[in-house]
Amino acid sequence: MKTFSAKAEEIERQWYVIDAEGQILGDVAVAAAKLLRGKDKPLFTPHCDCGDFVIVVNADKVKLSGNKEQQKIYSSYSGYVGGQKRESVEKLRERRPELIVERAVHGMIPHNRLGSQIKKKLKVYAGSEHLHEAQQAQPYEL
DSSP states (O other), X not given: OOOOOOOGGGOOOOEEEEEOTTOBHHHHHHHHHHHHXXXXXXXXXXXXXXXXEEEEEOGGGOBOOTTHHHHOEEEXXXXXXXXXXXXXXXXXXXXXXXXXXXXXXXXXXXXSHHHHHHHTTEEEOSSSOOSOGGGTOEEOOO
């Protein structure tokens, strides 16, 4: 008996829409990461991109539990002296609310070339409208 290994060109990709309004950020990120990676498919192969496309709408209305809105800090460092930037979720939500969901999903997929390929299939929108009507995306319930 031989081990089956899926090939990227053999995978049929679906489009899913996740509505994040009133949902917890972690639940939305877990569902999106699972669909992007393809872990729910019987053809899942770890070294192959066999996941689906995911559209997350209403990213500005996602909830965080506890006091994370004020206490959770996103930081980045440029490598130069004085190049550290820190921003709370509250400020990031005002500036660019899609980034909250994108960063949460980014932490749940591999940090390599495969992960970069997978991240391109995630589309996040702050409002309830998206640009992918032609793909006839199916709603995904959490």
